[in-house]
Amino acid sequence: MLNSQSTEPESTGQNSQALSGIKVLDLSRVLAGPSSTQILADLGAEVIKVERPVVGDETRHWNPPSFIDDNTGEQTAAYFATVNRNKKSITVDITTPEGQQLIRQLAADSDVLVENFKVGGLKKYGLDYDSLKSVNKRLIYASLTGFGQTGPEAHKPGYDYIIQGLSGLMSITGPSDGEPHKVGVAVVDLFAGLQLTVGIQAALLARANTGVGQHVDVALLDSAIAMLANIGMNQLASGKTPTRLGNAHPNITPYQVYATADDSHFILACGNDVQFAKVCAVIGKPLHEDSRYSSNPSRVENRDSLQQVLTGLFKTKTREQWLKLLQQAGVPCGPIHNVTEALAMPQVQARDMIVSFEGSPVRALGSPIKLSGTPVSYHSAPPALGADTEAVLQSMGLSDEQIQQLRDKQIV
Structure with missing residues (x-):
């Protein structure tokens, strides 16, 4: 039983x-x-x-x-x-x-x-x-x-x-x-x-x-x-060979892992422009008003410069501080558990x-x-x-x- x-x-x-x-x-x-x-x-x-x-x-x-x-x-x-x-x-x-x-x-x-x-x-x-x-x-x-x-x-x-x-x-x-x-x-x-x-x-x-x-x-x-799945479909649609992006997403950004001030990490899963605007409000930077980052296709095209800004900003607070702020704003995010924690x-x-x-x-x-x-x-x-x-x-x-x-x- x-x-x-x-x-x-x-x-x-x-x-x-x-x-x-x-x-x-x-x-x-x-x-x-x-x-x-x-x-x-x-x-x-x-x-x-x-x-x-x-x-x-x-x-x-x-x-x-x-x-x-x-x-x-x-x-x-x-x-x-x-x-x-x-x-x-x-x-x-x-x-x-x-x-x-x-x-x-x-x-x-x-x-x-x-x-x-x-x-x-x-x-x-x-x-x-x-x-x-x-x-x-x-x-x-x-x-x-x-x-x-x-x-x-x-x-x-x-x-x-x-x-x-x-x-x-x-x-x-x-x-x-x-x-x-x-x-x-x-x-x-x-x-x-x-x-x-x-x-x-x-x-x-x-x-x-x-x-x-x-x-x-x-x-x-x-x-x-x-x-x-979508990675294979990306190849069929573009003819280009997909590459490794670590914890990043090939079609969406910012959608990856970020380091924080306490040497911890968290996942930010920003899936659309509305959510990105909320991220910008949390970090106090109106990046969504910049034409390079105003839409997801633009953000994907300018991924590297966007990540340089976000990577630095997310190292200014602890993981728990960022998670609390992002969750209150309604932005999908979460910690990375080990198996015991999970x-x-x-x-x-x-x-x-x-x-x-x-x-x-x-x-x-x-x-x-x-x-x-x-x-x-x-x-x-x-x-x-x-x-x-x-x-x-x-x-x-x-x-x-x-x-x-x-x-x-x-x-x-």
Whole structure:
């Protein structure tokens, strides 16, 4: 059960959660795929995570840090706990004929299968889309790969860091006079996981009309290219290659970070001419009456000279003084928190964005999805490796003797 600081809204639907009754077979590992299946699990789907015997998902071993059970000494790597709550774990060696048959049986009774193997990696086991749709025409088979199922580089493996570089994302991240930087978290993996979730949900809706499943194909590179958003569109519109601007915005100014008298920093997010006039009133300089700065296009064109003025002015008061003055004037602005400060915000606590699980040392970042009628719930901590193998196999009709035989052969 969830231990949280506020109660969940009452469900107005027959089912307590939006995806109750949906069965998901999760053959994915690490971050991108499991992030998608965790969203589905949070929304009520039954997610069975298939892992390698003994080793399991490699992120189980990506520690420190770990959450440690004081009673048993059992450790749960924080990385693994990030995207594996609300799931069941079974261990199956899919390289064996017996293991492959178990997956086929599970797929025959599943609504969704999620995998992030290299393109063609599951075909040799008879677990690819074409093979499994023959045993379950309603199956939605969701593949998350580095480069997608088609194209000249489809065969290559994909990694968030490398895709950040390939996609151009790193070329626009970091200081203008320094080297390219990756984003602080694996945003391509997480964005692709969201795209996969959207694709799965769309396929579920389509199946409700057609009765037939389909293949959902999401690539890290495609997702990263889509993430370029307005920066990519700037290139398409102008033909010019976007450059790194540090904390500045390519289309708006002043919209960046400024240093203050106490060696702190704050974000000024001035998005239009009205807001700029308010900034000018706060700093006591009628810059908005200067033709060089009177409109946003003019300010962008004369960015450097404007920043010279603002940079000097903002160093005359402390961060808290500027934030108070700017907020009173109705100008968007804010401090730059470290992670500890961010997690301690009363707003974060009030929104149940940090959750815990009864009987588990794990604390987790909550779901940002708030549904009034079919709310997210957190019913189980990230599972121990293979914790549900026996129960799942029994539900498939296997006897205790058959299960033991599979264990003896190290298939499960």
